[in-house]
Amino acid sequence: MAIHAHIGVLAFPVVSHAAPLLTLVRQLAAASSSDIIFSFFNTEKSNCAIFSGQEFDNIKAYDVWDGTPEGEAFSGSHFEAMQLFVDATPGNFEKAMKEAESESGLKISCLLTDAFLWFACDMAEERRVPWVAFWAASPSSLSAHMCTDQIWSMMRSIGAAEREEKTLSFLPGMSSVRFSDLPGEILPENSESPLAIMIYKMVQKLPKSTAVVINSFEEIYTLIKNDLKSKFQNFLDIQLSILSEDPSIVSGDSDQECLSWLEKQRHASVVYISFGTVAEAQPEELAALAEVLETGEFPFLWSMRDNAKKLLPEGFLNRTSKFGMIVSWAPQLKVLENPSVGVHMTHGGWNSVLESISCEVPMICKPFLADQRLNSRMVELVWKIGVRIEGGVITKNGTIEALHYIMSNETGKAIRENLNKLKQKAENAVKLDGSSTKNFKALLELLKSSRGV
The missing domain is CATH 3.40.50.2000 (Glycogen Phosphorylase B;)
Known part of the structure; x- marks a missing residue:
């Protein structure tokens, strides 16, 4: 069967991010009848943690440099490792993508990436291909991040002590959420941290994406869902394999x-x-x-x-x-x-x-x-x-x-x-006529419509 599309998958090397992204790719690979190939780009350590060795023929993993100086054993913290990785991007991904294109003989026709990797927007524009961003965390946190500027403006009008009890009633579906419940990266005092900078750049780039995909189901958060749908070209809730065991997982x-x-x-x-x-x-x-x-x-x-x-x-x-x-x-x-x-x-x-x-x-x-x-x-x-x-x-x-x-x-x-x-x-969301099933089919058609050269 002829290959219709070559999807470049760029992962953020934290298990809670990379594993669900790989689950999504496995489901897409199974449904695509091998007319789509997926090149999965991730650090060697993260790939070893999430790949089982029992993969589909149309998924291939590529290791990207994690930023650790060559020949040195890393002994720092999790957050220090994350910073090294961020410093190595996007060059580490570019190098591995060229290798995948050379091996397959097919240009990457779409980028499916962790939403944190905001630079994928620029990479997709340069290649003139779609950018599909995968948000691995909760819908409510994405909604809050997308309203960072509005939240900062509100914070300037209240004292620090008020944050404990003051709710985000001005945001759809957030009337029970307090300022003190917000992810730390949203808070102004943390805005210069590497992760906060990365997420804020993501907030600026996400509206340019072809689609934003999230691991959830629409019926759990109607008000927030409607608000997010208004912010993006396509917003797709695709419930991953939480209702059935991933066949690649083998118990030891x-x-x-x-x-x-x-x-x-x-x-x-x-x-x-x-x-x-x-x-x-x-x-x-x-x-x-x-x-x-x-x-x-x-x-x-x-x-x-x-x-x-x-x-x-x-x-x-x-x-x-x-x-x-x-x-x-x-x-x-x-x-x-x-x-x-x-x-x-x-x-x-x-x-x-x-x-x-x-x-x-x-x-x-x-x-x-x-x-x-x-x-x-x-x-x-x-x-x-x-x-x-x-x-x-x-x-x-x-x-x-x-x-x-x-x-x-x-x-x-x-x-x-x-x-x-x-x-x-x-x-109900994963039934034949369910919301997640419809969104999954829409994503699959989007990927199939991209073309490698």
């Missing part, structure tokens, strides 16, 4: 061990804890959470990086071994699907929120950064499918209160009913 022995452990637990009794791949709670917060789990003998599955285990109270692992389990990584969707899981204690990342909705698991949110505070506010006050930990800091009393609230018959039942309603909307 350690995964099977924690899943087997879950099978032995009582229905809706387990507290599943995972704070994502970037941030980690402070030592005093970990100690408070550990004390609650131990004294209350709550069955728990805790996904925790190995270097954080040393921060737990001495002897905690031995004392809780009969009713708890700690793993360095867990297959989250499979965990949440297990009927023994009663609550998800989460950082409130957008992927985790969607997965909790799809599995009807109530959330206790402990936000750290980015859109997590905003997502947590929506979870608690708008959708009413969970709670945010009191004050945003894990304490013994706050955690006990949150657990009792979720686990109680009355409030817990209401939360689960709300989750069920949202899940039904999510399922």
Whole structure:
């Protein structure tokens, strides 16, 4: 079959960004009958983390330079690594794109990129090809970022102390959101940080995109959706594989061990804890959470990086071994699907929120950064499918209160009913005539209509 289009996919090398972008590409590749080829550009480390080796014939991964000086072992922080990568762009992508074009014999006919990579707008204009931007975070955070100038103007008229309670009632669908819930990169005092500069440049470029794609479903946020649709040529909600397991994911022995452990637990009794791949709670917060789990003998599955285990109270692992389990990584969707899981204690990342909705698991949110505070506010006050930990800091009393609230018959039942309603909307969105299905077909046609030379 003749190849109709060559799509250059530019990823931002953070798992919560690159993994859902790859999921979208896999779905597009499966639906395109091999008449479209996808060149996936990402750093070597990130590619190794998200590719399984069981890919479609029309997807090829290319490693781009991550900015680390050649021959030097990087030992800095996550944010320092991000800055090195940003400094290496867009030259690192340009080099890899030329390699992909040479190997395929086909010019790249469309750029499908992480929205953070604002320079893709200029690259697409130079090549005279469409630019499709993928927003990996929540719709509400994108809406807030697109209104950065308006938010700054409002902030000048209120004192710093007022931010705690003042809501964003002037923005569609944000009447329950406070200024203090906003992603840190929006705040004026953080405007000179590398990530804030990148996002602000993105805000200026996104209206020029051919389409903006987001991992969500329209029915979850009607007012915000309508506002975003008015800002872009095409705004496409495409719900990714949260309702069915990605076929490329293969469980290892350690995964099977924690899943087997879950099978032995009582229905809706387990507290599943995972704070994502970037941030980690402070030592005093970990100690408070550990004390609650131990004294209350709550069955728990805790996904925790190995270097954080040393921060737990001495002897905690031995004392809780009969009713708890700690793993360095867990297959989250499979965990949440297990009927023994009663609550998800989460950082409130957008992927985790969607997965909790799809599995009807109530959330206790402990936000750290980015859109997590905003997502947590929506979870608690708008959708009413969970709670945010009191004050945003894990304490013994706050955690006990949150657990009792979720686990109680009355409030817990209401939360689960709300989750069920949202899940039904999510399922309807991916039916043959659903909104996500229609948007996916529109994106596929857009890609097919681009032509390599």
